[in-house]
């Protein structure tokens with residue numbers, strides 16, 4: 634029997650976790666190397682919205698169209714993921730053309746769907762098929778399931794470069810020494826740029842900060858996931874209210890958190906005494922040109938990069954596509970403009 638291909642996955646966010654889970658099911662020898670603990674990057678602060686609503690000309694349309702079906706496939710195998718298929722309600726920017734998977738709701742229908750929403754808007758978009766997942770928990774579950782099947786997780790270990798012999802990758806250099814590998818998958822979010830810029834095709838992944846807030850509330854009041862121009866909220870599985878906010882231009886995160894608390898208290902009947910219990914800033918990895926990055930960075934097909942935004946929505950699809958490509962050498966579902974070679 635030919636020896637199994639040794640693959641090191643760098644980064645245990647939702648992207649690396651999904652890729653590792655898919656690869657271990659293709660019988661590879663998989664080691665996940667994480668500089669801190671699983672989900673300590675953007676994933677740990679994610680709002681977890683899984684949305685299939687996407688414009689035809691969106692940069693990630695090809696992945697996003699498959700995203701919900703892939704999460705449903707994973708959920709059948711791993712029911713512990715506990716995805717809430719609650720639908721989403723969006724308002725604020727209503728244009729004339731509605732996208733596939735959306736319905737236009739008017740004031741009275743919005744009030745019936747979300748009775749706690751104070752002064753419901755005149756119109757909103759309802760995406761009945763959308764869902765939400767606890768991204769941190771999903772990452773832990775995928776990593777744990779991959780390890781049960783034989784993957785190895787190495788935490789508190791930073792990858793600093795590659796070991797090469799005659800142009801072929803033989804391993805990665807880490808803060809704990811060399812780790813053998815025939816192939817390395819970089820799923821390390823904003824860490825991708827530093828690892829690619831010196832050795833291989835440089836892949837520019839920018840950092841886009843955003844804030845996740847958690848409120849203690851006395852009861853569940855939001856039925857769907859609400860994404861308006863004033864609040865973006867959903868319930869966590871324990872009943873807490875989660876909210877997502879853009880990072881403020883003046884950098885004052887505490888001030889933004891306090892305004893978010895006020896907005897939640899004012900906009901939701903029953904949330905008048907909502908108490909902010911936690912907030913965190915996550916650095917979302919965003920490829921410089923906005924297109925997902927999926928593919929080998931070198932001719933010998935030893936180094937692979939997987940990075941995009943929004944990666945929680947797309948993680949199950951990314952895992953499927955990347956694992957198929959590593960098995961077959963090429964995956965035709967991934968278009969040319971997602972390839973790292975565009976940065977040469």
Ligand SMILES: Cc1cc2nc3c(=O)[nH]c(=O)nc-3n(C[C@H](O)[C@H](O)[C@H](O)COP(=O)(O)OP(=O)(O)OC[C@H]3O[C@@H](n4cnc5c(N)ncnc54)[C@H](O)[C@@H]3O)c2cc1C
Pocket residue numbers: 643644645646647648649666667668669670671672673674675676677678679680681682683768790791792793820821822823824825828842843844845877878914915916917918939940941942943944945946947
């Ligand atoms: C407030 C907020 C709300 C969001 N809401 C949504 C949403 O609703 N839906 C959605 O789809 N997306 C959302 N996102 C974006 C989403 O969270 C990210 O796209 C996704 O988590 C990126 O996952 P990742 O695994 O690619 O990167 P990360 O989660 O950043 O994981 C990268 C991992 O690699 C590790 N690492 C980095 N460098 C190294 C190295 N050299 N060696 C070893 N390990 C390394 C890091 O420690 C980290 O754990 C949101 C993000 C934020 C912050």
